[in-house]
Structures are given as structure tokens and as C-alpha cells.
Amino acid sequence: MASPSAAHAVQPLSLDRLKTACSTCGLRELCLPVGLSGEELDRLDNLIYLRKSIKKGTSIYRAGERFDALYAVRAGFFKTTVLLEDGRDQVTGFYMGGELLGMDGIGTEKHTCDAVALEDSEVCIIPFGRLEELSREMHNLQHHFHKVMSREIVRDHGVMMLLGSMRAEERLAAFLVNLSQRFLARGYSPSEFYLRMTREEIGSYLGLKLETVSRVFSRFQDEGMLSVQQKHVRIIDIPRLRALMGQRPC
Amino acid sequence: MASPSAAHAVQPLSLDRLKTACSTCGLRELCLPVGLSGEELDRLDNLIYLRKSIKKGTSIYRAGERFDALYAVRAGFFKTTVLLEDGRDQVTGFYMGGELLGMDGIGTEKHTCDAVALEDSEVCIIPFGRLEELSREMHNLQHHFHKVMSREIVRDHGVMMLLGSMRAEERLAAFLVNLSQRFLARGYSPSEFYLRMTREEIGSYLGLKLETVSRVFSRFQDEGMLSVQQKHVRIIDIPRLRALMGQRPC
DNA sequence: CGCGCTGTTGAAACTTGTCAAAGTTTGTGG
DNA sequence: CCACAAACTTTGACAAGTTTCAACAGCGCG
Numbered sequence: 425m426a427s428p429s430a431a432h433a434v435q436p437l438s439l440d441r442l443k444t445a446c447s448t449c450g451l452r453e454l455c456l457p458v459g460l461s462g463e464e465l466d467r468l469d470n471l472i473y474l475r476k477s478i479k480k481g482t483s484i485y486r487a488g489e490r491f492d493a494l495y496a497v498r499a500g501f502f503k504t505t506v507l508l509e510d511g512r513d514q515v516t517g518f519y520m521g522g523e524l525l526g527m528d529g530i531g532t533e534k535h536t537c538d539a540v541a542l543e544d545s546e547v548c549i550i551p552f553g554r555l556e557e558l559s560r561e562m563h564n565l566q567h568h569f570h571k572v573m574s575r576e577i578v579r580d581h582g583v584m585m586l587l588g589s590m591r592a593e594e595r596l597a598a599f600l601v602n603l604s605q606r607f608l609a610r611g612y613s614p615s616e617f618y619l620r621m622t623r624e625e626i627g628s629y630l631g632l633k634l635e636t637v638s639r640v641f642s643r644f645q646d647e648g649m650l651s652v653q654q655k656h657v658r659i660i661d662i663p664r665l666r667a668l669m670g671q672r673p674c
Numbered sequence: 675m676a677s678p679s680a681a682h683a684v685q686p687l688s689l690d691r692l693k694t695a696c697s698t699c700g701l702r703e704l705c706l707p708v709g710l711s712g713e714e715l716d717r718l719d720n721l722i723y724l725r726k727s728i729k730k731g732t733s734i735y736r737a738g739e740r741f742d743a744l745y746a747v748r749a750g751f752f753k754t755t756v757l758l759e760d761g762r763d764q765v766t767g768f769y770m771g772g773e774l775l776g777m778d779g780i781g782t783e784k785h786t787c788d789a790v791a792l793e794d795s796e797v798c799i800i801p802f803g804r805l806e807e808l809s810r811e812m813h814n815l816q817h818h819f820h821k822v823m824s825r826e827i828v829r830d831h832g833v834m835m836l837l838g839s840m841r842a843e844e845r846l847a848a849f850l851v852n853l854s855q856r857f858l859a860r861g862y863s864p865s866e867f868y869l870r871m872t873r874e875e876i877g878s879y880l881g882l883k884l885e886t887v888s889r890v891f892s893r894f895q896d897e898g899m900l901s902v903q904q905k906h907v908r909i910i911d912i913p914r915l916r917a918l919m920g921q922r923p924c
Numbered sequence: 925c926g927c928g929c930t931g932t933t934g935a936a937a938c939t940t941g942t943c944a945a946a947g948t949t950t951g952t953g954g
Numbered sequence: 955c956c957a958c959a960a961a962c963t964t965t966g967a968c969a970a971g972t973t974t975c976a977a978c979a980g981c982g983c984g
Contacts, residue, residue, distance in 0.1 A: 506831055514838050516831045528831065530824035537831065556817060560810045567806060573823045574780035580830035581756055581766045581778065581787065587837035588764050588881035592940070622962065631838035633941055638964055654949070654963070842972070873931060883973055888932055904931070904981075925984100932979075941970070948963070954956090 444498075444548075445469040454522030454609065455496050456550065456572070459564050468565065471558055472496070474549040478541040484525060486538045491529025493551050497521050500545020501620040504528075504537045505628075515629040517579075518542075518603075518621065521610055524550075524572055542620040587631045590669065595630040596640045597668040600650070604659060615662065619655040694748075694798075695719040704772030704859065705746050706800065706822070709814050718815065721808055722746070724799040728791040734775060736788045741779025743801050747771050750795020751870040754778075754787045755878075765879040767829075768792075768853075768871065771860055774800075774822055792870040837881045840919065845880040846890045847918040850900070854909060865912065869905040 446457045447465045456472075457465055475498060478484055484495050487507060502519040516537060519525055529535040530552065559566035586598050608614035619626070623634040623641075630637070641652045649661045659665065696707045697715045706722075707715055725748060728734055734745050737757055752769040766787060769775055779785040780802065809816035836845050858864035869876070873884040873891075880887070891902045899911045909915065 506835055508835065508839070512839050514835050516834055527824055528828050531821045531828055532825075536828050556813075556820070560813070560816065563806075563810070566810060570806070570823075571781045573820075573827070574777055575782075577823070577826055577830065578778050578781055578786050580827060580834065584766055584830065584833055584837060585756055585758060585764050587834060588878070589758070589762050623964095624962080628838070634963080635942085635965085636940060639940095642964075872929090884931080885933085885974085886972060888930095889972095892932070928981105928983090930979100930981080932977100934976085935974100937972105937974070939970105939972080942968085944966085944968105946964085948961100950959100950961075952957100952959085954958100 444475060446472055446548075449498070451496075451498065451522035451610075456524065456565075456568065458568050460562070460568075461564070464562055464564060467558060467562065471554050472548050472550050476547050476549060478502075478545045478547060480541050480543050480545075482541060484539040484541070484547060485529070485535045487535055489535050491526065491533050491535050492553070493549050494524050494526040494555065495539070495547040495549060497523050497525065498546040498548050500547075501542045502539055502545060503542055503621060503625060503629075504539050506537045513628070514631075515621075515625050517583075518629065520606060524576075526552075527573055527576055542625075583629075592630075592632055592636050592640050593643070594669045595632065596626075596637065596644070597665045599626065599630055600657070600659060601662065601665050601669060604662065614659075616656075616658045619657060694725060696722055696798075699748070701746075701748065701772035701860075706774065706815070706818065709818050710812070711814070714812055714814060717808060717812065721804050722798050722800050726797050726799060728752075728795045728797060730791050730793050730795075732791060734789040734791070734797055735779070735785045737785055739785050741776065741783050741785050742803070743799050744774050744776040744805065745789070745797040745799060747773050747775065748796040748798050750797075751792045752789050752795065753792055753871060753875060753879075754789050756787045763878070764881075765871075765875050766833075768879065770856060774826075776802075777823055777826055792875075833879075842880075842882055842886050842890050843893070844919045845882065846876075846887065846894070847915045849876065849880055850907070850909060851912065851915050851919060854912065864909075866906075866908045869907060 446452055446455070446469050447462075449455070449457075452458070452465075457468055460468060476484070476495075478500065484502070485491075497519050499521060502525060503515050504517045504519070504525065505513050505515050507513045519539075525539050525547070526535065528537055555565075555569065559569055582598075586595050590598065603617065603619075604614040607617050621629075623637045626632075627634045627637045632640075641650075644650050644665075645652055649664050650657060650659045652658075696702055696705070696719050697712075699705070699707075702708070702715075707718055710718060726734070726745075728750070734752070735741075747769050749771060752775060753765050754767045754769070754775065755763050755765050757763045769789075775789050775797070776785065778787055805815075805819065809819055832848075836848050840848065853867065853869075854864040857867050871879075873887045876882075877884045877887045882890075891900075894900050894915075895902055899914050900907060900909045902908075
């Protein structure tokens, strides 16, 4: 029953303010501010003035806790997991810079999953009531927020597709291609990166056992598609990975 | 390349108006109007004045088509399917009275799946731009719409859970219990109903082959949990079904 | 009334899971 | 800073669950 919330302080942005405001954030083209004008950005800055450090292994929120804010990943890496009543749990998503966490909680006013940091991370707190308020006044913000939620639904459909009709190799290929694209969009190398999650977490997300994940990694390596050493991955042949997952190579 | 849209007319609600308005719709407690006051309902009625009949086997929209409206199921039954580039497709959801279709399209302005009627059906057309407009003025509507989207996300997480960590029996049990609850919420018998979908569609949704679905149905019947004859299902032992899917019996 | 779609069932094949053991890395405390 | 423990990863052999292929039955639409 660890209470991780107590471990890391919520800090207002006092002097740091300029550096941490949405208007100067490096992730603003990926995050909630997309498409806002200068003046609109200022109003959003006014709303999102709290951030929170989350130490590796601790959570932003847990299933069952009251929902009252969304969280934008400012730095770091997260997973969300849902727990079945019989103790089984499953990773439902991985989240990186600029992505929004917590939308699962809107429907019932309670979070339905845990959001756990896979490395020391930082999130911006977006009080949901005020976001709704502001989006009643700002057409652009409202529409963009709807887009973000919609994309979350589409993303989930992609995962359902993967879980429902792909074989192990295809699942891992799809997973790697997806990660690769997201790193690219953030200015990192799409072909070489460190996995922040364990084989077990990958497996849980992909509906596979960790041994299967490990075996498929080895097979990919044997076939010259990539090189893996523990968490370090270098993708050598992206077109072939794409072909594997049933997509056209380009 | 069938163009099913042409086959069924879009009809304004002229004289029929009173009977089809949200304010008098039997599904209003399950649908978009939840929580609206009388005056607010009137304004929503003003927005949702078109409905459309969808013949069995035809679609409301298809992947790739321009998105500009959501659809509320007024009567009937739908599935949504996504298509992989290599031709494989998968059912991502089943939708019945009062449920909203089309939210996948908001993010990209294009639909990402097909919405196909499994029986002759009718939907109400909700022009999305006007819904956003109205929800900027009506707090309740805005919040409820966000809840609906959020619940779609949570529902998808449930399916991911099912696909990622349940065995065939557990998946079918979860599917049946879910259907049962939704029928109950609509005033139908939770223990006896007709499946509108084929074994193949159930299998696609559950990540199983149709033969497996059929076998599991037979096994459930042999064990006295239910009786099936083709599409007619009578659930005899719901607690045992719930237990199977890893939930407490009540 | 028959043809086609849908559903059922069996046997064999295949993919993935399970169990086990050993190697590797990471983190912690002395 | 080293040593040891814990966590993570890899690999093998075998088991189990699901799919595949095939044959046949039943229902329903035209």
C-alpha cells in the first residue's frame, strides 16, 4: 500500500515559470497546445501551472482513485496497467513526452488503471474541470482535446487489432515500428533507442509471455533485422519489420 | 465499391418529429441526452433532427470516408471493423440502442473503421461541428460527451485485457456477460437473447477462430451453463460465467 | 425446393505457454 | 568500491491451447 503521491512534491512554477510554460515547452507541437494562438497559449499556461516529479516505479494515479486532472508527460516514460479481479494485470499503454494520461477517469470520475513511471519522470497537471471551462471559451482547444481523445480510441483499436489477429512476430514488429515512429516525432533516433520497459511489460502489452518476447527478439536478431542487447535496440531493417506486420514497406 | 449510402434515404423528421425527438426517445437515459434539463433537451432536439435507416449488411460509414458526424443507434445493431493492409480485418466493437458510433473519426477527420448494420437499423445523425458548438454553451452536454468518449476508451481497455490475458472460455464468458448486461440496461431479458452476429464475427472480436467459438459454446452447453441453438442463447448460470472470466460471482 | 451461408465436430499441426536452469545486469549495503 | 542479492534475460524441452483442414448438418433466402 505504498502511497507514492507523498514521495514527490507538487511544485508550483514560481521562478521556473518561463521555462516550464506550455508556450516555451519543447513538446508543445505534440501536446495539448497544438494549434493555439499566442494569446490562447497564455490562457492555457494559466491553467497548467503545476507539475510533478514522479520517481521511477511510483505512480501518478492508481485505479480507484478519484479523477480530477489529466497529466501531460513532460519528460520520462510511463506505462498504464489495469488489474483484473483475480490478480492478473495487463499493460494497456506506454506514454512518452507530450502524450496525455488519465482520460480513462473522465467517465466514472475514478481512474480505472495505474499510471506508473518507468524512469524518473515529470508531468504537467491539467485540472480537468478548468480544462472543460477553458475549452468552452476556446474553440481550438476544445476541438484539439476531442482529437486527442479520439486518437486514443484509434490507438486502442490498433492494439486490439494487434492482439486479436497478429502472431507473436507481427506483434513485436508492430510494437517496435510504433515506438520508432514516436521517437522520431520527438527528435530522437528512430532506429536506435533504449527500451524503458522489461520483457515482461512488453509481453503483457502484446499479450505474450516474456519468454516469447525474448525469443522473438533473438529471432529478429538472427535474421539481421535488428540488434538487441538487453534494453538497447538498434533497428537495421525497418522495411522488413513493416512488411512483417502486414503493412507496405514504406 | 458498393455505395450503401445511396441505398437508404436521409429523412428529415417533419411530421414524425415528436416521436423521434431526443426528448421523447426511449433511449434518452442511455444516450447523449443524459443529465440534460428540459430546455437543454429542446436545444439538442434542434441539432439532432436527421435520422437514417441502415439496411442489414450496409454501412453508416466506411474507413477513409470523411468524418463530420457522430451517429446514435436508435434501433438495431452494429459492428465496427478495421481493415489491415494485408486484407485481414477485425471486429472492434458491437453497438446497440443508445450507443454512439463514429468517435474514431474525430482525430483525423476521417473514419478509421467501417460501421456495419447487423440487422435493419436506424441511427440519429449528430453533426459534430454543431455538437461542439452546443457543448460550448451547455456545460452538461459537454461533460457528458466527454464521459461517453472516456467510457469508450475504458471499454477498449477491457477488450485489450480480454484479448491479451484471457483464454478462449474466459473471453466468450466475458463477451456474454457484457451483452447480457447491456440487454438488461435496455429493458430486455439479460438471460435470453438472439445474437445478431455470426460465430465468425464473435471470433473476430474475441481474437478467436469461428470454430473455437463454436466449440466453446458447445462446451458451455454441455456443462449446463447455457443453451444455444444457432443465434438463440439462454444463459442458465450467470454466476458461473462471471466466475470464469475472473470476476466475483456477483 | 435447392443452393449457399452458417454452424458443428473431429483429427492433426502449429504456435505459444510452462517449467527449469543458467547467465547477465543492476542496485544496495557493508 | 566491492560483493552479494535481486531482478531481468536468454535458452531448452515439453505441454497445452488454439488453429487449420475437412466433412457434414441445418437453416433460410430467393
